[in-house]
Amino acid sequence: MNFDLSDTRQMLSDTLRRFLADKYDTGLRNALVEDPRGYSEEIWASFAELGVIGALFSEDAGGFGGEGGDLAVVFEELGRAGVVEPLLDTAVLAGSLIADLGNDSQRALIEEVIAGSAHLALAHGEPEARYDLSCVTTTATTDGGQIRLNGRKGVVMNAEAADYLIVSAREAGGSYDAEGISLFVVPAEAPGLHLMGYGLAAGGRAAEVTLENVTLPETVRLGASGAALPALEAAQARAIVAQMAETLGAMHTACEMTQDYLMTRKQFGKPLGTFQALQHRVAEMLIEMEQARSAVINAAGHLTSDDRDKQISAAKALMGQVGRRIAEESIQMHGGIAMTQEYELAHIAKRIVLADHRFGDADTHLERFIQLAVA
Amino acid sequence: MDLTYTPEEQAFRADVRAFLADNLDARTSEKVRLGQELTKAEMEGWHATLNARGWLAQNWPRSHGGAEWSAVQRHIFEEEAARAHAPRIVPFGLSMLAPVLMKFGSEAQQNQWLPRILSGEDWWCQGYSEPGAGSDLASLKTRAVRDGDHYVVNGQKAWTTLGQHANMIFCLVRTDPDCKPQEGISFLLIDMNTPGIEVRPVVLLDGTPEVNEVFFDDVRVPVENLVGEENKGWTYAKYLLTHERTNIAGVGFSSAGLDSVKRIARAANHNGRPLIENPHFAARLAKVEIELMALSTSNLRILAAAGAGRAPGVEASMLKVKGTEIRQEINDLARRAVGSYALPFASESLEGSNQPLPDPYDAGAVTGTYFNNRKISIFGGANEVQKNIISKIALGGRT
Numbered sequence: 001m002n003f004d005l006s007d008t009r010q011m012l013s014d015t016l017r018r019f020l021a022d023k024y025d026t027g028l029r030n031a032l033v034e035d036p037r038g039y040s041e042e043i044w045a046s047f048a049e050l051g052v053i054g055a056l057f058s059e060d061a062g063g064f065g066g067e068g069g070d071l072a073v074v075f076e077e078l079g080r081a082g083v084v085e086p087l088l089d090t091a092v093l094a095g096s097l098i099a100d101l102g103n104d105s106q107r108a109l110i111e112e113v114i115a116g117s118a119h120l121a122l123a124h125g126e127p128e129a130r131y132d133l134s135c136v137t138t139t140a141t142t143d144g145g146q147i148r149l150n151g152r153k154g155v156v157m158n159a160e161a162a163d164y165l166i167v168s169a170r171e172a173g174g175s176y177d178a179e180g181i182s183l184f185v186v187p188a189e190a191p192g193l194h195l196m197g198y199g200l201a202a203g204g205r206a207a208e209v210t211l212e213n214v215t216l217p218e219t220v221r222l223g224a225s226g227a228a229l230p231a232l233e234a235a236q237a238r239a240i241v242a243q244m245a246e247t248l249g250a251m252h253t254a255c256e257m258t259q260d261y262l263m264t265r266k267q268f269g270k271p272l273g274t275f276q277a278l279q280h281r282v283a284e285m286l287i288e289m290e291q292a293r294s295a296v297i298n299a300a301g302h303l304t305s306d307d308r309d310k311q312i313s314a315a316k317a318l319m320g321q322v323g324r325r326i327a328e329e330s331i332q333m334h335g336g337i338a339m340t341q342e343y344e345l346a347h348i349a350k351r352i353v354l355a356d357h358r359f360g361d362a363d364t365h366l367e368r369f370i371q372l373a374v375a
Numbered sequence: 376m377d378l379t380y381t382p383e384e385q386a387f388r389a390d391v392r393a394f395l396a397d398n399l400d401a402r403t404s405e406k407v408r409l410g411q412e413l414t415k416a417e418m419e420g421w422h423a424t425l426n427a428r429g430w431l432a433q434n435w436p437r438s439h440g441g442a443e444w445s446a447v448q449r450h451i452f453e454e455e456a457a458r459a460h461a462p463r464i465v466p467f468g469l470s471m472l473a474p475v476l477m478k479f480g481s482e483a484q485q486n487q488w489l490p491r492i493l494s495g496e497d498w499w500c501q502g503y504s505e506p507g508a509g510s511d512l513a514s515l516k517t518r519a520v521r522d523g524d525h526y527v528v529n530g531q532k533a534w535t536t537l538g539q540h541a542n543m544i545f546c547l548v549r550t551d552p553d554c555k556p557q558e559g560i561s562f563l564l565i566d567m568n569t570p571g572i573e574v575r576p577v578v579l580l581d582g583t584p585e586v587n588e589v590f591f592d593d594v595r596v597p598v599e600n601l602v603g604e605e606n607k608g609w610t611y612a613k614y615l616l617t618h619e620r621t622n623i624a625g626v627g628f629s630s631a632g633l634d635s636v637k638r639i640a641r642a643a644n645h646n647g648r649p650l651i652e653n654p655h656f657a658a659r660l661a662k663v664e665i666e667l668m669a670l671s672t673s674n675l676r677i678l679a680a681a682g683a684g685r686a687p688g689v690e691a692s693m694l695k696v697k698g699t700e701i702r703q704e705i706n707d708l709a710r711r712a713v714g715s716y717a718l719p720f721a722s723e724s725l726e727g728s729n730q731p732l733p734d735p736y737d738a739g740a741v742t743g744t745y746f747n748n749r750k751i752s753i754f755g756g757a758n759e760v761q762k763n764i765i766s767k768i769a770l771g772g773r774t
Contacts, residue, residue: 130643130644130650130715131645154733155718199720206719268510335509336509338580338749341580347580349746358715364645
């Protein structure tokens with residue numbers, strides 16, 4: 001066993017940390033949260049230039065990383081700085097699906113993603129689906145070499161910025177059947193594709209997506225007909241690893257800020273951090289954070305193993321629980337200052353808490369863990 | 376012991392319910408239900424409606440125009456009002472300042488200020504906390520120096536809730552810097568329109584401009600606006616804090632919040648079944664409901680004792696800690712219940728943000744409420760301070 005980062009990953013981590021420390025402050029990020037675009041094109045271009053996007057893809061797909069450990073290194077840094085740029089959606093979620101299922105012409109899109117010139121979104125979840133990946137009611141019908149899509153997708157991240165949306169639709173079976181789900185690469189300008197966009201509490205933007213007789217040539221199909229669920233599960237597993245690493249980075253920032261604040265803020269004539277009641281709570285936060293770090297390492301290290309789903313669910317259940325505790329304790333121990341929007345911790349805490357609202361919350365993964373552990 | 380409501384109390388509940396059904400404006404109630412910010416006019420309108428019925432000043436004696444309700448009546452009203460999604464009664468004038476004026480104010484002050492609280496002519500805000508004086512309130516530095524028949528006030532107050540609407544502020548100021556911190560504090564009533572006062576809004580983490588900073592620069596306050604004696608303000612402030620805590624358990628808010636979570640969890644779908652049937656979610660819901668059932672009785676027990684003349688001391692601190700924990704847990708469940716629809720957010724400052732956000736469960740601003748209510752375990756004496764009070768009394772003297 002070896003828990004050290006490889007030289008390449010260490011270098012990537014250092015470069016990204018320096019870049020973000022230099023460029024990405026609270027003022028910039030909070031402006032982006034309220035920006036109608038939701039992210040900075042300049043920062044995005046820098047990520048491409050620094051190789052940050054390429055590190056999220058395997059060599060086979062045209063990148064130079066793509067393993068769990070690469071995702072973890074990049075996203076932990078993004079989380080520390082509270083980056084809102086949609087790397088998770090473009091590169092990890094949608095990017096993984098194209099790398100996994102795409103034909104040569106579709107995989108050419110990855111080159112553009114790595115170069116920073118293309119944005120993607122995965123339009124999969126539906127308003128009724130909650131966190132169930134197999135719940136798809138959007139339909140795809142084939143008629144004379146044309147695919148016709150109809151349905152509605154909810155909270156589609158990065159939909160407005162995306163040049164292409166990867167849309168899931170059902171070609172066979174009932175609403176919750178594992179079989180019968182297919183994927184399609186839908187260009188943003190396709191007639192019948194409607195977006196209602198909005199900002200998100202933790203930064204970034206999403207949209208409610210309606211597909212009304214979106215008619216496209218059969219070439220937009222991504223992968224085999226009716227067999228997309230395993231690829232969706234694999235892409236979601238990668239996204240969970242990335243998102244957990246990001247949350248871990250954010251938790252690190254929350255703990256650091258709390259430790260600093262407790263030793264700076266004086267009440268009753270001494271630093272708050274000299275009160276034992278608070279000292280113990282800081283200690284508990286740090287203990288929990290080490291647990292979280294190990295959970296992320298477990299998940300990242302099992303992305304390609306048979307044990308993947310159990311490891312992922314174990315980690316996501318733990319992160320949901322630890323995240324809430326660290327976010328709430330950080331705010332509480334800061335007091336009023338952490339309630340203000342312009343204070344860095346406010347955004348960081350929202351990131352940590354709201355991470356539990358993507359890809360299944362702590363309860364959903366606890367439930368899946370129980371099923372997998374019993375099986 | 377008798378846990379049943381008397382026929383009179385049941386009749387009172389029916390009265391309250393009918394009053395709410397007839398007088399609570401539907402649009403305002405909907406905004407409260409969805410966690411949307413109320414305008415000043417909407418809050419004032421609700422006060423006027425209650426005042427017309429004689430139900431605004433619920434804990435005031437009748438001699439001052441109050442309803443003089445029993446603890447049980449107040450509890451019933453709180454429960455019914457929260458269930459009907461009535462706006463909360465803005466407490467600063469009614470239940471924070473008024474009891475202090477009645478106990479320590481001069482007759483002239485009582486005659487001048489109390490009727491204006493009832494009529495809505497004055498909107499009071501509270502000037503207690505400062506940037507450097509939070510949990511340690513006695514370390515406050517805002518200075519008032521006597522100059523003829525005026526005090527000249529300089530300094531800064533923080534976290535002034537709804538101060539943007541206020542025309543009056545009651546303040547703790549330091550009149551003697553050369554003694555124990557608690558002994559040099561006075562209680563002043565200040566007109567917000569006096570030259571030298573500046574109010575700056577502070578946007579909270581849920582995007583709402585709810586609190587303010589208030590700056591005082593050579594603000595001249597007539598000496599007749601001193602309440603009680605100079606340098607005795609700490610005593611009055613402590614008295615006020617016990618009154619601030621009479622509704623501190625927030626049972627009504629929690630009951631309404633719990634109803635709302637159940638409604639959302641019946642509408643939300645989890646693996647093809649209503650979320651409320653999911654054993655993990657159901658267990659979370661049940662645990663907090665069990666806590667709330669006990670808290671509701673604790674609240675009534677403590678209010679009953681207070682009504683019998685025993686001042687709530689350590690018990691008020693217990694209600695505050697447990698009450699805020701329960702409320703925050705309910706806010707957590709509401710956010711949890713809506714799944715990915717907890718993520719959308721309408722920023723006040725973003726242009727075109729008037730368009731409605733997707734809300735498939737008609738849940739309203741559950742994420743905003745969850746984050747905004749992190750404050751309830753911080754303000755009014757942080758829960759840590761409450762625990763210090765409890766443990767000091769529990770352990771003090773046992774040597």
